[in-house]
Amino acid sequence: MEIRTYIRFVVAWRMIIILGIISLVYACSCPDEKISHLSVIAPSRHxxxxxxxxxxxxxxxxxxxxxxxxxxxxxxxxxxxxxxxxxxxxxxxxxDSLRISPLAPLSEDTVGWTGKYSFLFPGKGWEQRRYDDSWWSEGKGAFGPVKGYYPAHTLWGAENIYVRRHVKVDNKDALRNHKIYVRYVCDDWLKLFCNGKYLLESRYTYKTKCQRLTDEAISQIIDGDNNILAAYCRNTGGPALLDFGLYIENKTYAEAKPxxxxxxxxxxxxxxxxxxxxxxxxxxxxxxxxxxxxxxxxxxxxxxxxxxxxxxxxxxxxxxxxxxxxxxxxxxxxxxxxxxxxxxxxxxxxxxxxxxxxxxxxxxxxxxxxxxxxxxxxxxxxxxxxxxxxxxxxxxxxxxxxxxxxLSPLWNSxxxxxxxxxxxxxxxRYKELKAECDILDNRWNTKAFQAGDKTLAEQMLPAYRNFISSHRFISSSDNKLFCLGDTLGNVREAYKSFPALLFFHRTDWMRGLLDPIFEYCEDIHWSKKYPPYDIGLYPVASKQVRLENCAVEAAANMLMMTTAIVEAEQDFDYAGMHWEQLEVWADYLQQKMKKETYPIIGLLDENDERVKCVLGLAAYYKLIQLKGNL
Structure with a gap:
C-alpha cells in the first residue's frame, strides 16, 4: 500500500510539473508580428x-x-x-530523370511482342536462360482477353500461364551508369525473373507498375538476344491479364548540373x-x-x-x-x-x-x-x-x-x-498568403526559441505541417470538425499530436481529434467502460482495425487530452458536454488501480500501466477542480 501511495505521489507530482511546463509554453507569445531574422532550423526529415x-x-x-x-x-x-x-x-x-526508354516494350507501347508460353507447369528451371523452350507455344503479348480494355493479343483462359520473353541487348556497356526497370501489369498473381534471377512478386494491379532492377540482376544481362524475362502468373478468377517489359532510364537531364x-x-x-x-x-x-x-x-x-x-x-x-x-x-x-x-x-x-x-x-x-x-x-x-x-x-x-x-471533406462540405x-x-492571392505565412513563421520561431532551444524548435515547427499532411479535415453531420488520420480515431496518435497542437494553440484541431471518439463511445453500440484504440480505417469508420486491449492507455489519454483542451481554452464547456463519459473512464481507471497488484520491476516509464492509471486519474481530479473554478 505504501509503495502504491508513493507511486501515486511521484507520478502525480510529475503530472503537475508537466502541466506547468505546458502552461508556460502556451503562455509564451510574440505580440510584435513584424518580420525579423529567424533562427534557421534544418530537421533530418520533414x-x-x-x-x-x-x-x-x-x-x-x-x-x-x-x-x-x-x-x-x-x-x-x-x-x-x-x-x-x-x-x-x-x-x-x-x-537526373525518371524518363525511361524501352529495351523490351509493353504491349501498350508497341504493336505487341513475341514470347513463348505454356499453360502447364514446364518443369524445374523453366525461368533460366539456358532452358530449352523450343517446344513451347509461341504467342503475341500481352496475354489476356483480346477484346478487353488493355491491348492483349493472345487469349489466356487457363488458371496458370508461364511466359518466356527473349530480350536482345546490342551493347551491355551502354547500360552502365543507367538504371534499368521492369514494368508490368498482372491479374491476378505474378512472379517475375530476369535470366533466372528472381525480381519480384506482385498481386493484382490494373495500373502499370515499375520496379528498378538491382545491380546484381543487371550484371546477369549479356550481349545478344538470349536474355530471358520469365513470368509466372496465376488467375484466381475472372479475366486474366499479363504484360511485362524492360526499360532503361533516358537521363533526359543528365547534362544538368546540381x-x-x-x-x-x-x-x-x-x-x-x-x-x-x-x-x-x-x-x-x-x-x-x-x-x-x-x-x-x-x-x-x-x-x-x-x-x-x-x-x-x-x-x-x-x-x-x-x-x-x-x-x-x-x-x-x-x-x-x-x-x-x-x-x-x-x-x-x-x-x-x-x-x-x-x-x-x-x-x-x-x-x-x-x-x-x-x-x-x-x-x-x-x-x-x-x-x-x-x-x-x-x-x-x-x-x-x-x-x-x-461525410464530405471540410473544403467541400x-x-x-x-x-x-x-x-x-x-x-x-498567393503573395498575400506568403506574406502572412512569413508573419506566422516569425511568431512561432520566436516562441519556440523562447520556450526552449534549437532541439525544441526542430521538433515543434515541422510538426505543424506533419499534422496537416497526415490528417483529413471532415465536416460531420452536425457541422463539427473531425480530424482523422489513416487510422480513424486513433487515440494513441492523437495523444502524440497534442503537444504540438498545444504549442500552436490549435484547440479547434484538438477537439477535431477527440470529437469522433467521443461520438463513437457515446453511441448505443459501444458499451465498454473504456475507449476503443481506433474506430476504423479510412475511408470506412465503425470497423476497428486494432482489437487488442489498450484500455488503460486509451482511457488515460482521453482524460489527459480533455484536460489539456479545458486548460488551454480556460473554459469547462468541452468537458461538460462529455462529463458522463469522462466519469465512466475515470471510474474504470480507479477500479483498475484497486483490483490490480502491479509488481515493482524496473523503473517506471510513461507507457507503464501504473503510470497511465495515475496520470489519467490526476487529469480527472484536475478537471474536477477546473469544473469548480471555471
Missing amino acids: TLLAVTPSLSLQLTGDTLNKSYPQLRTGEAFPITGILRVDGILYRFMGG ATLKKMDVQATQTQFIFQCGEVDLQVDFVSPSLSEKWDLTGWPVGFLTYQVRTESGKEHAVEVLFDVDMEWMFGKRKIDSWVDKDWRFVKSDSLYLAMAADETTFSCMDGHAILSQKLYVGNERDKDSSGVLLVGYEEGQVLQYDGEA DGTREVKELMKSVGN
Whole structure:
C-alpha cells in the first residue's frame, strides 16, 4: 500500500510539473508580428509540402537537388526542377530523370511482342536462360482477353500461364551508369525473373507498375538476344491479364548540373531554399496555405511553391525555370489534360492538378510527362518579372463512410466546390498568403526559441505541417470538425499530436481529434467502460482495425487530452458536454488501480500501466477542480 501511495505521489507530482511546463509554453507569445531574422532550423526529415494525406511531399535532409521528394508511402514524387541560365542547365529539384526508354516494350507501347508460353507447369528451371523452350507455344503479348480494355493479343483462359520473353541487348556497356526497370501489369498473381534471377512478386494491379532492377540482376544481362524475362502468373478468377517489359532510364537531364545549395530553412508553414546557379541565385519557397490563420483554408487540398531569381552583378541573363512531372510514372497513365482558365494554365492527370500563370507559361507533353516552363528576367530593370508560382492540387476520390452516411471533406462540405477553383483562389492571392505565412513563421520561431532551444524548435515547427499532411479535415453531420488520420480515431496518435497542437494553440484541431471518439463511445453500440484504440480505417469508420486491449492507455489519454483542451481554452464547456463519459473512464481507471497488484520491476516509464492509471486519474481530479473554478 505504501509503495502504491508513493507511486501515486511521484507520478502525480510529475503530472503537475508537466502541466506547468505546458502552461508556460502556451503562455509564451510574440505580440510584435513584424518580420525579423529567424533562427534557421534544418530537421533530418520533414514535410516539404502539405497538400492532402495522399499527396504530401516529404524530404530527407537537404537533398532537394539530389533526389526526388517522397510521398508518405515512401514512393518518389517524380518532379524535376530545372533552371536554365544562359543555356546551361541547373537541377534544383529531383533526380537526373525518371524518363525511361524501352529495351523490351509493353504491349501498350508497341504493336505487341513475341514470347513463348505454356499453360502447364514446364518443369524445374523453366525461368533460366539456358532452358530449352523450343517446344513451347509461341504467342503475341500481352496475354489476356483480346477484346478487353488493355491491348492483349493472345487469349489466356487457363488458371496458370508461364511466359518466356527473349530480350536482345546490342551493347551491355551502354547500360552502365543507367538504371534499368521492369514494368508490368498482372491479374491476378505474378512472379517475375530476369535470366533466372528472381525480381519480384506482385498481386493484382490494373495500373502499370515499375520496379528498378538491382545491380546484381543487371550484371546477369549479356550481349545478344538470349536474355530471358520469365513470368509466372496465376488467375484466381475472372479475366486474366499479363504484360511485362524492360526499360532503361533516358537521363533526359543528365547534362544538368546540381545547383549549389546556399541555404535551407524549415519553419512552421514553409520551407525555403536558396540555390546558386552560375551567376544567378534562385530562391524557392514551399508554402502550405492550409496553415493560414488569416483566411480559413483548413483542409484545402492545395499547396504552392514560389520561385524568384536575382543576381548581385546586375548583368542581364537569359533565364528559364522548368518543372517536369512524370505522370505515367506516378499514375500509370499517359493521358494529360491541359486548359486555360482565366489567368491560369492548368494541367491535370488522374487526381493531380498543376497550374502556373497562363500568360507567362509554356506547356508541353511528351511520353507521359507534363512540362511547364516560364522565362524570367534577371538584371537591373525591376519592373520585369523575376518571380512566379507553381500551384499543386490533389483530389482524393474516396469519401468517408461514417455511421451509415457519407461525410464530405471540410473544403467541400456543400458538395459544390472544385479543386481547380480552390487553386485559382489561392493563386490569385498567393503573395498575400506568403506574406502572412512569413508573419506566422516569425511568431512561432520566436516562441519556440523562447520556450526552449534549437532541439525544441526542430521538433515543434515541422510538426505543424506533419499534422496537416497526415490528417483529413471532415465536416460531420452536425457541422463539427473531425480530424482523422489513416487510422480513424486513433487515440494513441492523437495523444502524440497534442503537444504540438498545444504549442500552436490549435484547440479547434484538438477537439477535431477527440470529437469522433467521443461520438463513437457515446453511441448505443459501444458499451465498454473504456475507449476503443481506433474506430476504423479510412475511408470506412465503425470497423476497428486494432482489437487488442489498450484500455488503460486509451482511457488515460482521453482524460489527459480533455484536460489539456479545458486548460488551454480556460473554459469547462468541452468537458461538460462529455462529463458522463469522462466519469465512466475515470471510474474504470480507479477500479483498475484497486483490483490490480502491479509488481515493482524496473523503473517506471510513461507507457507503464501504473503510470497511465495515475496520470489519467490526476487529469480527472484536475478537471474536477477546473469544473469548480471555471
